Amino acid sequence: MNMRFLKLKSFLLILFMFVGLTTLSGCGDSNDDSHSAVDLRIIHTNDHHSYLDSSSYDLSINEVTTRVEMGGFSRLSTVIQEERDENSIVVNSGELNGTLYFSLFKGEPDFKIFNELELDGYTLGNHEFDEGDARLAELIEMANFPILSSNMTPEEASPLYAVKDDIKPYVIKEIDGEKIGIIGILKVEKTKNSSLVSDDVTFTEEITAANQAVAELEAQGVNKIVLVSHVGYYNDIVFAENVPGLDIIVGGDTHSLIGDESELEEIGLTRVYADDQTGPFAGYTHEGIADLDTIGSYPTLVYGPEGEPVYVVTAWSYARAVGLLDVSFTAEGVVESINGNIVIPVSDTFLQQDESNTYVEVSDTVKEEVLQAIDASPILRVADVNPTIESILEPYREEMEATQNEVVGTVAETMSNTRIPTAFAAGETPSGSYAGQVVADAFKRTNVAIDVAIQNAGGVRASLLEGDITLAQLIEVLPFSNTVVMIDMKGSDIVKVLNEGAYYSLNSGSTGAFPYSSGLRYDVNLSGSEFEVITNVEIQDRETGLWSDIEADTVYTVATNSFTAQGKDNYLTFAEVRDADPAVYEDTYILYYVPLLEYFESLTDNILPALDLSEYCLKSVTE
Structure with missing residues (x-):
């Protein structure tokens, strides 16, 4: 017994x-000492x-x-x-x-x-x-x-x-x-x-x-x-x-x-x-x-x-x-x-x-x-x-299935998908993947706890073309079976992982590794050394919308896709942070394209406006 x-x-x-x-x-059935095998x-x-x-x-x-x-x-x-x-x-x-x-x-x-x-x-x-x-x-x-x-x-x-x-x-x-x-x-x-x-x-x-x-x-x-x-x-x-x-x-x-x-x-x-x-x-x-x-x-x-x-x-x-x-x-x-x-x-x-x-x-x-x-x-x-x-x-x-061919929104101005940005000065019209920025924006809105989102350019497979857009076209933009993941990490690690992806994209031939972000903005030096491609990183307060320098020791919640979260495309710090403490990592198991669809649904009249240059992740790019 x-x-x-x-x-x-x-x-x-x-x-x-x-x-x-x-x-x-208040106990429901009365107690009974007699039991039997079952x-x-x-x-x-x-x-x-x-x-x-x-x-x-x-x-x-x-x-x-x-x-x-x-x-x-x-x-x-x-x-x-x-x-x-x-x-x-x-x-x-x-x-x-x-x-x-x-x-x-x-x-x-x-x-x-x-x-x-x-x-x-x-x-x-x-x-x-x-x-x-x-x-x-x-x-x-x-x-x-x-x-x-x-x-x-x-x-x-x-x-x-x-x-x-x-x-x-x-x-x-x-x-x-x-x-x-x-x-x-x-x-x-x-x-x-x-x-x-x-x-x-x-x-x-x-x-x-x-x-x-x-x-x-x-x-x-x-x-x-x-x-x-x-x-x-x-x-x-x-x-x-x-x-x-x-x-x-x-x-x-x-x-x-x-x-x-x-x-x-x-x-x-x-x-x-x-x-x-x-x-x-x-x-x-x-x-x-x-x-x-x-x-x-x-x-x-x-x-x-x-x-x-x-x-x-x-x-x-x-x-x-x-x-x-x-x-x-x-x-x-x-x-x-x-x-x-x-x-x-x-x-x-x-x-x-x-x-x-x-x-x-x-x-x-x-x-x-x-x-x-x-x-x-x-x-x-x-x-x-x-x-x-x-x-x-x-x-x-x-x-x-019918919804996939229905219009789910409208793109006011084409969001191009140029992986590696070309040089531009602060205040000038920026280059790069506007589509990558939009995807990062959508990821950031997946959960109220997310401070910033990071998306590799190669994970976005098509531009968001001006005019009406269907669900099938959104899936073409994000066709992979990735999911959205969340990782808690220090500001210093965020800067490090941005540089890992950026440097790799510029020096390995794998251009798809270049990082685009939401809630972050930074200067880019295309000739920078391993951890000096991305500098002067700022972060946007998700409550006030104000921008300030990222704090090295402050822990932020980052959204990214399950591919880069494994350290792929040289985003090594994502994997290192996760391996050091699995408790800081969460896979939402939300399919890749779903946040983008829900982002369009949340927009006024489902219209994606032209890029807000004040919130674009690239502040300037130098050769």
Whole structure:
């Protein structure tokens, strides 16, 4: 019998002796010492970021690169239907925003799909607040499934207050007569700093909230507890190590791909769990987590503060996979056996390269071999689309496709895309990539916490031509699968990274590395030495709009794209700052072109005006 069950029994005996015939109030169901063993299947998804459709992906099948149509909720729902039974719970660890589906429809198709899936619990993540309290309240009103968040409380001034009773700290589901507690928790700092949540929402520290929720569940006779979190893989392990009473943690936020290393490698995938970790909870650390024997495994075994086993799982991202976890509990609430893995659903159409390296559909013979390999894989599964989910998505998909050819704005004056600027004096008409400036301006507006944005010229692939512009043309300007990322870094590092990109662009032949910025302006010496190409850097106060010299030791929040954030195009300091402290780095997972679209939508009459020379990043350029 585990320690927390003994403690519960002792607590109840003392309570009844003291209170006599009185009953517990406000606890829901009455306490009951009788429990039984139970088998539970947990089916889970996370971090879909409004990727609702399937997408092409190159896997290795029979040691041949094979292009498949992977994931998407039409196929994920088919797997969920196949695997769900009366001993199952289906949960989602949260995260909207990132594709045109969200940009246009603000979560509506996502929540309609989750209604159809009849989720047993949906934990709010930080991006659920990206459109503010009012829009999230509207989505919650749409939901016919439990919305979970034990550490977020709307005050009366917030639009979320109207739906506060629909936001549950936890729910209890009965499986074979046994109560299963399902708790929801989000990452406080990340939500407050990287979304549009209002000041009228209060938050409770994560460990405190988890302990409180567990205590309340145990007081109601629940000794089998699942935490559905949105805090990141390493922080889930922090939960496991510090909160007694947890049994299973189903996580999200960091897009971690975990599982059997050899099984993943056999299909051309590698485990990803060390990168992109959000920072630890206040007062806690990630020290030693990377050295755990079970790190990266599905499930990840962690020992709790009382020595009890706790298991952590997560299921990748972008609706590519669904997690299936089978758990056998003893009557005392201890996990007796556990087994599972992620399942990646794919279509039955496969492409491989021909002699000219063009991807073509495989022959019937090769297709049969591929199907046999998929059937032998514990991870891959051929799955048909779910017609009900398709019927939900189709009108949104049609509108979205039509939107790509609709005019989304007007460019008042052509914004050219000249990568390397030519010489001009201060006060003269500047040269360079006006389009790069516009993209940086759009990135800066992605989040209210961003002070400056830096965009490499080569990441912008076309000019913004005078006249009407369509979404399809915006995508041509930013065609890559990059995302917008945020990095907190000192002013001295900002100056350094600007020079790294600029010097590299001028001396390597890779002209696309030249940096354009929003919220920054600087002089350029095209003949400058390694750290003297960009000088006299000024920064604009995001509150007052006033310009001043950048402060070397002041920390600013920088937006850039996920390509340069990796140190590509010689933006080495981005990678160095991130590696030194992963907590200062956040990938918003918002697709490259989405901020540009939303920038046009925010402009008066959707008209992009001529360049404001006072805010252009290049003050002067000398040879």
